[in-house]
Amino acid sequence: MLIVLSSLNYSDPSQNHGDCFLYIEGGQAVVYDCGSVEHAKRVIKILDQYCIKKAIAILSHNDSDHFNGIPYLIEHGYVDTLFTILLLKYKDEILDKISDGRRNRESIGTAIKEAYNNIASLSEKVKLKDVYENADELPEHLMFIGPTFEYMIEAVAKGLDGRQGDTINKETIVNAASVQMQLDMSGKKVLLTGDCTPAAISEDIDLSEYQYIQLPHHGKFMHAEVIFERVGINYHNMFLVSDNTGDSNGGSDELMKHRKGHRIQNTKTDGDIKIEIYGCSNSVQGYIPPLITGRTLGI
Numbered sequence: 001m002l003i004v005l006s007s008l009n010y011s012d013p014s015q016n017h018g019d020c021f022l023y024i025e026g027g028q029a030v031v032y033d034c035g036s037v038e039h040a041k042r043v044i045k046i047l048d049q050y051c052i053k054k055a056i057a058i059l060s061h062n063d064s065d066h067f068n069g070i071p072y073l074i075e076h077g078y079v080d081t082l083f084t085i086l087l088l089k090y091k092d093e094i095l096d097k098i099s100d101g102r103r104n105r106e107s108i109g110t111a112i113k114e115a116y117n118n119i120a121s122l123s124e125k126v127k128l129k130d131v132y133e134n135a136d137e138l139p140e141h142l143m144f145i146g147p148t149f150e151y152m153i154e155a156v157a158k159g160l161d162g163r164q165g166d167t168i169n170k171e172t173i174v175n176a177a178s179v180q181m182q183l184d185m186s187g188k189k190v191l192l193t194g195d196c197t198p199a200a201i202s203e204d205i206d207l208s209e210y211q212y213i214q215l216p217h218h219g220k221f222m223h224a225e226v227i228f229e230r231v232g233i234n235y236h237n238m239f240l241v242s243d244n245t246g247d248s249n250g251g252s253d254e255l256m257k258h259r260k261g262h263r264i265q266n267t268k269t270d271g272d273i274k275i276e277i278y279g280c281s282n283s284v285q286g287y288i289p290p291l292i293t294g295r296t297l298g299i
Contacts, residue, residue, distance in 0.1 A: 001025070002183065002190060002212075002275040003046065005039050006267035007244040018065025019218070019242040021192060022046060022055075023183060028139055029055035031079065032181060032192050034069030043069070044078055053077075056139065058131075059084040060178040060194025062116050074126050083138065084119060084179060086130040087112045087156060097157035111160045115174075131179050145191075146180035147200040155200075169197035175217060176200055186277040188212070195250065198226035207231045211238065212275060218243040219252030219266065228262060240273060241266040 001024050007017035018035015022043055029052045034040050047055060057079045060066055073079040087094070091108045098108075113120050122128065129137060135144040147155070159173030168176045178194030180201060191210045193201065195217040207213060207230045216223045219241035231237055239262055246253040252266055265273045 001277075002185065004240055004242050004265075004267055004273040005042055006271045006273070007036070007038065008267065008269075008271045010038050013244060016065050016245050018063075018068065018244075019060075019194070020069065021214075021242070023141075023185075024050055024052065025141060025185075027052060030139065030142060030183075031055050031057045031070075031073065033058070033060050033066040033194065034073060035065040035067065036069050037072045038069075040069030040072035040076075043073060044076060047078060055079055057082045057126075058142075058179060058181060059119070060180075060192070060196075061085075061174045062119050063174055063195065064118075066194065067118055071122065071125075074122065079126060081127045081129060082122065083129045083131050083134065083144075085132070085152060085177070086119075086128055087116060089130055089133065090153060090156075093153050094157045094160065097153055098161045108160065115160065141184045143182040143184070144179065145182050145205065146202055147177050147196065148202060151200050152177045169199040170222065171195070171197045171217070178216070182210075185275070188277055190214075190275075198223055198230070201230075208237070211236060212240055213237060214240045214242065215252075215255070215264075217250030218245070219255045219264075220250035221252075221254040221258065223250075224255050228260070238263045238265060240264075241268070243268040 003022045005020040007013050017038055019033040020035060020039035021032040023030045029047055031043055055078055057070055059070060059082060088109060091105050095103055095105060095108050131144045132149055155168050155173050155177040158168055175195035176197045177200060178196035180196055181192045183190040183192060188211045189209060190212040191214060193214045193216040215227060241252045241264060243252040243266060245251055246268060252268060267273060
């Protein structure tokens with residue numbers, strides 16, 4: 001079961017509560033991003049309902065609307081392992097990419113700690129795992145698929161360098177290099193993208209093979225158009241949008257005006273999105289509803 005949490009019924013739904021994806025299967029749980037304490041409290045309630053004491057957390061990137069609920073989950077004992085990109089491991093590669101003669105390993109390390117201080121603050125509270133180095137330690141139903149190491153290094157180096165601006169592929173550096181995950185739900189594939197740019201999703205990946213795709217950056221229209229083009233005409237795809245601000249921080253308002261017949265579930269309008277796969281990997285039952293009307297999808 002995959003739940004995309006909505007802030008539609010929160011006391012202040014206009015506040016940017018960010019993303020939170022919760023996957024539960026066979027007594028295990030994975031939290032992909034958790035952008036607010038409100039989301040974190042709901043995650044805990046759901047985990048308690050399923051008698052799950054611990055979840056693995058995956059942080060796509062360190063922006064507050066993806067990060068802010070994670071410390072709450074850690075402090076309350078529900079997360080003891082966090083997978084993300086640990087940039088201090090790659091100081092040499094980043095330094096080689098900048099190569100301006102002004103930096104050294106120490107200054108690069110200091111710059112990383114300053115730019116990604118919220119991740120660094122967790123180092124003594126949780127086991128931090130690097131998605132490149134420790135991908136084989138992910139649960140079997142999860143696969144790290146991007147960004148490529150080369151794209152990540154280029155993006156981070158550009159951001160720390162500062163001479164060429166702080167964006168890449170029309171997105172901020174930290175957003176562009178969001179950790180992408182493939183989730184296998186009994187043979188049905190889900191792509192989780194965070195706020196990445198479409199350019200960060202490898203061209204070797206056939207997006208039409210994914211039954212569910214998170215549209216990056218809360219349904220940002222310019223990114224969604226590229227995803228739609230790469231998927232092509234495929235009526236078996238459902239696009240997931242985690243949004244609550246509409247027209248800021250990416251935002252899906254423009255997307256929802258120009259959806260062009262694509263199947264889209266949006267937490268801003270539909271509330272929580274719940275995806276359940278019935279049966280086993282050899283006998284998947286259920287259906288995709290013909291219209292975007294419900295909050296629960298079965299396939």
